[in-house]
Amino acid sequence: MNTRIFLSFLILLVVHGLFSQNVIDHLFIPGTEQSFKMVLLPGGQFTMGSQPTDPNRQPNEGTHLVQVDSFWIGTHEVTFDEFFCFQFIQYDSDSAVTQGFRADAVSRPSPPYFDFTYGRGKVGGYPAATMTQQAALRYCQWLSDKTGIFFRLPTEAEWEYACRAGTATVYSWGDDVERAEDYAWMYRNSSGSYQRVGLKKPNPWGLYDMHGNVMEWCLDYYVEDYFGRLDTNGINPLIVPVKKHSRTLRGGCFEDDVERLRCAARKKSEPKWQARDPQIPKSKWWNPDAPFVGFRLVRPTRPFSKEERDAFFNMVIKD
C-alpha cells in the first residue's frame, strides 16, 4: 500500500509540475509518514567560484566556467525525522518500491553514546546533523535501495550551481549582507543552534537554507586548487575521494559569520570533529563535535541500476 502511495504522489506531482514553473516532486519514504520535496534544476553553465571584486574572496575560490547536467535537489536539508527512518529499525520496515528490500539487512548507524547535538533538537523538522559523510552517503544508499531511485550527495559544482540559482552575486540574494537575516541562520541570529529547516526565505530556485543553518556535505574530496584539478573541461566535475579526510562542505552554518555563508565559500572536514569520540576506531557514523554539519539530497535525472548505484557508493564511501 505504501508503495502505491509513493508512486501515485510521484506521478501526480510530476505531471502537475510540468505545468508550473518549478517542477517539484513530493516524495514519501516508503512505509513511513516522512516525506521530502525535490525541485528539478535544468542543466546549465555557470561561473563557479568568487569574483575578484568580492572582498572576502579566499585563495581556494578561483573562478572557472563549469557545466552541470540537469538534476533534482532537495528543497530542504534532510531532517532528523527523515534520518530516523534509517537510523532506527523500528521506524523502518520492509515496505519499499523495489522488490526484496529487507529492513533487517540494512547496516544502520550505531547508537551515539550521548546526544551530539547537545539538546539543539531532533524531532519536528530540525536538520539531521552530526553525521559523518559516510553516514550521509549510507542514508542515500538506503533510500536508493528502498525506492529504486538514485539519491546521492551533490557534487561541489552542483551545490554551488543550485545555491547561486542563476545569480552571479556573492549571495543568492545579492551582495547586500544587510539582507542576510531574511535568508539565513548564522552566528548573529541563530542563538548558537541550528533551527528548523525552511523558516527563512528560499533562494530564487526555491531552495531553503542553502546559506547557513547547517553546512552541507558535498561529494568531492577537498582540494585547495579545485580548478587546477578538473580534467573534464568543467563538465560535471567531481574530485573523486581517495580517503576519509578531507571532504568538502558548503553553505556555512549557524556558528559562522555571514562571509562564511557566501555561495563560493568552501570548507573541509576535519578529524577534530571526532575529538570527543574516545574510542578507536572512531565512529563510522558520527562526528560528536560537529553539530553544524548536515546534508541535502541530489537525484540525477537518468535512472541508475542497482549495480551502478552500488558501484558508486563503493567508490565514494571510505571509512
Next chain:
Amino acid sequence: MKKTNRRNFLKTSTVLTGGTMLSGLPLAQAAQSLVDDTIKVALIGCGGRGTGAAVQALLSHQSVRLVAMADAFRHRLDEAYKNITADDLSDVIGVEGTVKDRVVVPEEHKYTGFDAYKKAIKHADVVILTTPPGFRPEHFKEAVAQGKHVFMEKPVATDAPGIRKVLEAAALAKQKRLNVVVGLQRHYQQIYREWVDRLQGGVIGDIIASRVYWNMGGLWVKDRKPDTTEMQYQMENWYYFNWLCGDHIVEQHVHNLDVSNWVKQAYPIRAFGSGGRQVRVGSQYGEIFDHHVVEFEYADGSRMFSQCRQIPGTKEDVTEGFHGTNGLAPFPGLIQTRSGYSVWNYDAKNDPNPYQVEHDELFEAISKSEYKFADAENAAKSTMTAIMGRLATYSGQVIEWDAALQSEIDLMPANLTWDALPKVLPGADGMYPCAIPGVTKVI
C-alpha cells in the same frame, strides 16, 4: 622505571626536548629517550575505549611504550593491537602519523582470559583499566598491590562490595603515592574546571538544587551467537547485565551525578526514585531498566534531581545545572544572576580534548616522579551515588547511603570461567528477571 634516573634525565634533557614538547606535536618527541626512562604501559581491557586510552597514553608528551595487553577475548585483543599499530592514525592525531613505533608487545605479553590482567600488570609502570566496570575493583586492587600507577575508566564498580574494595585500594594507593586518574573526564575538561571552581567559590551562593540528566536514545546490543556459553554471551553483551555494567544509571549517568558531588563537595545521604523498562523489553536487553528518575538528598538538605533514560525517539539531554541562593548555573559554562543576567559565559571552542588531557597530565606527573592524582576515592563515591540511585529505583524504597554502602549483596559470579554461570540467568522464555519496585530487595 627508576625514579632517580628519570629526574636526572629530565634535568639534562630539558633543552633537547623542550622545543618539541612546547610545539604540541605528539610525534616529534621521545626518539632519543633512554630505555630506563621509558614509562611502560599495560592495557587491561581491549575494547574501543581501551584502544582509545592506550593511544592517548602513547600520545602524551612523554616517552611511553605499550608493553603488554590483556583481554578476556583473544579477538578483541587482536583487533585492538591492529588498531593501535595502524599506519594511519590521522583520525585520532589530526595529522598523518602513527604510534606503532611505541608499541612493543611481543606475543608472550598478550594475555587472554579472566586472569590475564594479573600477568599483564607485572610488565608495566602504569596500567590502563578499561574492561567492563564489574571487573574494576579486582583489577584496581591488583594494580595497587603490584605498586603501579593507574588510569581507569568510570564507573569503578557495580555493587557495594566492589565499592568498598576500591576504597580500600584507593587508601593503599595514597600510602604508596601511586597516581590514579579516573576517566570522569569532566575533571580534565577546562570548561568544567572553570565553571565548578566558580560555583565552589560561591558565585551563585549556596547550592540548593542540582539538575543532572543523561537522557538519550539507546546503545549497542550484541546478539547471542550460536555455541556460546551463558558467560560468553553476558560478557559480549555486557551492557545489559548488572554485575558487568551496573545499569545505565551507573555506567553513563555517573558522569552527571559526579559533577553535582564535585560542585557540592559532598555525597548524598539518601535517595528515592522511580524507574522501569517501558520500551526496551526483550531477552537481548538483559536485566537493566530503560529509565530512572531519582531525587538525592545531601546532608545540608539540598537536593539533586536526576534523570537518565535510554529510549529512542525521546527528548535527549545530557547536562548539569545548579540553582543557588544567589543565582543560576543553567548549564556548563554559564553563570547567571537570579534575574537571569549572564555574568560568566565560557567559550570552550578552543579547549583541549579532555580525553587527551587526562593522559598528558598523568604521564607528565609520573615522568617527573610527582604524586598528583588520587581520583579513585571520589570515583568510588560518585559511582556509589549512582548505585544508590539504582537501588532506589529497583526497590521503590528510600535508600540510605550508609546502609547501601554496607550492603553485602555481591553481583559478581562465584567463579569466573567460560563455563561457570553468572548469578542472573534467563528463564524458559529467554527473558532475564528484572527488578520489580515494591518487591525487589536490594540491600
